[in-house]
Amino acid sequence: MGGPRFEPVRTVRAYERIVEQVEEAIESGTLCPGQRLPSERDLMGQFSVSRSTVREALRVLQARGLVRSRPGDPHGAEVQPFTPTELRKSMTMLARVDGLSLGELVQFRMVLDSSANLLAARLRTDEQLAEMDTAIAAMRAAVEVGYDEFSTADVAFHDTVAQASGNKLIQICTEVVRSIVLGLIADKIAAAPDRVALMRQSIRHHEEVLAAVRAGDGPLAARLSRRTMYDYYVGYVPTSERPALRALLE
Amino acid sequence: MGGPRFEPVRTVRAYERIVEQVEEAIESGTLCPGQRLPSERDLMGQFSVSRSTVREALRVLQARGLVRSRPGDPHGAEVQPFTPTELRKSMTMLARVDGLSLGELVQFRMVLDSSANLLAARLRTDEQLAEMDTAIAAMRAAVEVGYDEFSTADVAFHDTVAQASGNKLIQICTEVVRSIVLGLIADKIAAAPDRVALMRQSIRHHEEVLAAVRAGDGPLAARLSRRTMYDYYVGYVPTSERPALRALLE
DNA sequence: GATAGTGCACTGGTCCGACCAGTAGGCTGC
DNA sequence: GCAGCCTACTGGTCGGACCAGTGCACTATC
Structure with missing residues (x-):
């Protein structure tokens, strides 16, 4: 010592x-x-x-x-320029190995998307509003065409919102989590019998969200976006996990 | 053809x-x-x-x-069992290479923490409430001891909230983003002249948040937690980035 | 018989030299 | 001036070699 x-x-x-x-x-x-x-x-x-x-x-x-x-x-x-590829890879691994449930993923998307909308309502530019208009128009046009086209337009809408939030972390996480969620249930969505009705409902909801963003009402846009995502995905989430999702609906 | x-x-x-x-x-x-x-x-x-x-x-x-x-x-x-080590590594890389600003990181923490509180207010167990009590008591006791001890107790509080949210993704992202933020400004915090005042204020705020969580008032807990984090970190965020943070305060 | 000590077989880390298929850029021939 | 070939170099793969560590079985001791 x-x-x-x-x-x-x-x-x-x-x-x-x-x-x-x-x-x-x-x-x-x-x-x-x-x-x-x-x-x-x-x-x-x-x-x-x-x-x-x-x-x-x-x-x-x-x-x-x-x-x-x-x-x-x-x-x-x-x-190489930095890409979220590795981020996505580790998160995907996490989802599979560590047993992330679909409910948790959707819940996280609700959190990210509503926050993005909250911020976008205050920080969006006119160009971004126009982009969102375009995306919704594309969704409308895609209903009769097919689910893939609809999904692409839907993704474009949410990406624009995330971009308008001005937060790169929100953008990247949105992209990563969405690709995981879609990878998990893309087949189920495409095969859903009420697919067309779901799409039409989703379009109405997106219009409401966009109206709130345009009006600058962040809290409303956030609340509506959570509801939108809940309604769209709840059918694929096990019943036992739904209460946790509803906890985000206030 | x-x-x-x-x-x-x-x-x-x-x-x-x-x-x-x-x-x-x-x-x-x-x-x-x-x-x-x-x-x-x-x-x-x-x-x-x-x-x-x-x-x-x-x-x-x-x-x-x-x-x-x-x-x-x-x-x-x-x-190896899956750990968020890689996730943290890619996110840290992203922060450094892709130029994530402190403002964006703090903003993301506000998003995560408020969502965690929102969920925790409905899903927390009595044990978790007790853990939060313990953490705040430790914060109180640490004010006179030193910043490191205070920070440890603070981290414990937020980790318990994240855990109470029931969402692993929120837990992991919280942990990752926090370690990056603290790594960026740990030295500045320790050297801040109004450090003790900030700590006392932070404790009061944490108590209010916990009261809201205990009462089951999710939206209030979420709002208070955003305010708490804003007040604690705003001094280290460049003036130009502060409006984006305030956009989360409703 | 239990235990402390020793040696060995095997591990991962590193080095070397070699061969192959592919690429880019210079050279040649037109 | 241009098309096409040639070559020097690249990364990908192979096989063999040596070293410092590790765990285990074996051994000598008490």
């Missing part, structure tokens, strides 16, 4: 050090999207490691969506 | 096929957390590839947080 207290040393793999250095360069802006990394054979010289080690580091960076490499490309791996 | 329409073939790397197979096994439950993968030398036999390829696949799986390997472990790589 009283001697110097030594701390356990953590052995750090060589490839991890490489990953760290490259990540740091990207975060700090030294490496920008579009720029190229040196070739693997150059990197093994710069880092003084073997090519296997360089490649393992590149695999990790690629798995994180930071770089992309193509066989035969004489310019080396390309630094 | 009229002939068979061929689709472009995507060349799939060998290591990607391995990653896919292992991921599929984990998602389907064939491989459960705690189970072990065969050793790399076994895997190269099972997949009929070289060890380098097996290792690159394992690096990707490890980067995604699905497995973990230790040098010398005679049992092979271990399948």
Whole structure:
């Protein structure tokens, strides 16, 4: 006792050090999207490691969506612009492995969408309002055409709202969670017997939401959007999870 | 025209096929957390590839947080339980690279926290109410001790609320976004001259929120929690971003 | 017989050298 | 000036090798 207290040393793999250095360069802006990394054979010289080690580091960076490499490309791996691809992947994994229920996902969409509407009601531009008009018109036109077209227009509407909220995190999470939800129940929706009636009802609801956004009534838009989403998805959510959804309807 | 329409073939790397197979096994439950993968030398036999390829696949799986390997472990790589570590990593990357502003992050926390309170007001158990009581008491006791202790108690309160919401996605996102926000401004908070006053005010606000949750008044709890977070963080948010935050205060 | 100590078989981490298919850009021939 | 080939290089994969760790069985000891 009283001697110097030594701390356990953590052995750090060589490839991890490489990953760290490259990540740091990207975060700090030294490496920008579009720029190229040196070739693997150059990197093994710069880092003084073997090519296997360089490649393992590149695999990790690629798995994180930071770089992309193509066989035969004489310019080396390309630094990628950030995309929510990895975010979606981890969230999808979470949904499947950790057992996220459809109810939780829909509930989260209600939270995101209503918040987006709340903000959009105050911050939207005229162009965005016009875009929402266009999206609803497309939904109307798509009812007779098919569910895919309707869904595309519906997605466009919600994306515009999310964009109008001015919050990138809301936009990205909206996109990610929606794609998971749609992936889970796309087949059921397409096969629903009351599909057309659901679409028509959804259009009416979207019109009401848009009217509230246009009028600048955020709380109303938020409340209506929650109701819209609830009515549209509740049929696919197990009965036991519905009370939790209704808790968001005030 | 009229002939068979061929689709472009995507060349799939060998290591990607391995990653896919292992991921599929984990998602389907064939491989459960705690189970072990065969050793790399076994895997190269099972997949009929070289060890380098097996290792690159394992690096990707490890980067995604699905497995973990230790040098010398005679049992092979271990399948990991899902943790939001990767989610946090991608979101942190997003925040840094894609330029998420502090305002957006705080705004998102307001959205998450108010929704959690809204749900918690209806779904909370008595045990969770008691936990929140304990957390606030700890906050009170920590004012004189130091900011770290206060922050820990504060985090505990919000975590309990998120848990009481019954939505895992809200819990995880809350945790992730909070750690990013705190990482961005922890030093500023600790150095704020009116730190103690802010803490006392925050405690009062938390008590009001808890009272609303206890009374089952979701909308009130949600509104108060937004106000609480706004008042606590607004001083660190650039003036230009404050109107967007205020848009959430109704 | 229980236990502490030792050795071994095996692990993952790293290195090396090699081959292949694919790409881009320069070069050649027209 | 342009089309087409050639080549030097790329990333993807392979096989073999060595090292430092780890866990377990075996052994010697009490």
